[in-house]
Amino acid sequence: MDSLIPFTTSGSLVDCVDRKMLVVLRDGRKLHGVLRSYDQFANLVLEDTVERIYHGNAFAEHWHGLFLIRGENVVLLGEIDLDQEDDVPLRQVDYQFLDPYHKNDIANKKTREDFKAKVLYEQKGFCKEGGEGDGY
Numbered sequence: 001m002d003s004l005i006p007f008t009t010s011g012s013l014v015d016c017v018d019r020k021m022l023v024v025l026r027d028g029r030k031l032h033g034v035l036r037s038y039d040q041f042a043n044l045v046l047e048d049t050v051e052r053i054y055h056g057n058a059f060a061e062h063w064h065g066l067f068l069i070r071g072e073n074v075v076l077l078g079e080i081d082l083d084q085e086d087d088v089p090l091r092q093v094d095y096q097f098l099d100p101y102h103k104n105d106i107a108n109k110k111t112r113e114d115f116k117a118k119v120l121y122e123q124k125g126f127c128k129e130g131g132e133g134d135g136y
Contacts, residue, residue: 042071060098
């Protein structure tokens with residue numbers, strides 16, 4: 001039983017070190033970078049990190065470089081298949097061009113979520129607790 005413990009905790013990340021990873025954060029940001037280090041709390045260090053934003057069939061990247069991520073903010077961590085990465089049917093555009101569309105998408109999503117929370121509170125008795133990014 002003790003031999004399984006490292007594979008059910010952050011110890012299972014040992015095979016991901018030095019590989020290109022996708023990290024989705026609680027606030028919805030999507031980061032691509034090379035995992036360089038982690039600790040027992042699943043805090044991550046990414047190198048050569050870019051933040052990707054999407055709208056329709058386009059994406060844009062914003063360079064961040066070295067990025068430290070607190071483990072409690074990680075929703076998803078997955079390895080990027082380098083052989084298939086270039087086959088994605090999306091076109092890359094300039095970040096400044098796509099950013100206003102992306103911000104509009106975020107605002108629309110927040111409006112929908114606020115309306116849904118209001119209906120659930122008023123009609124079903126659900127509580128309004130939780131903060132930004134607690135939807136996961």
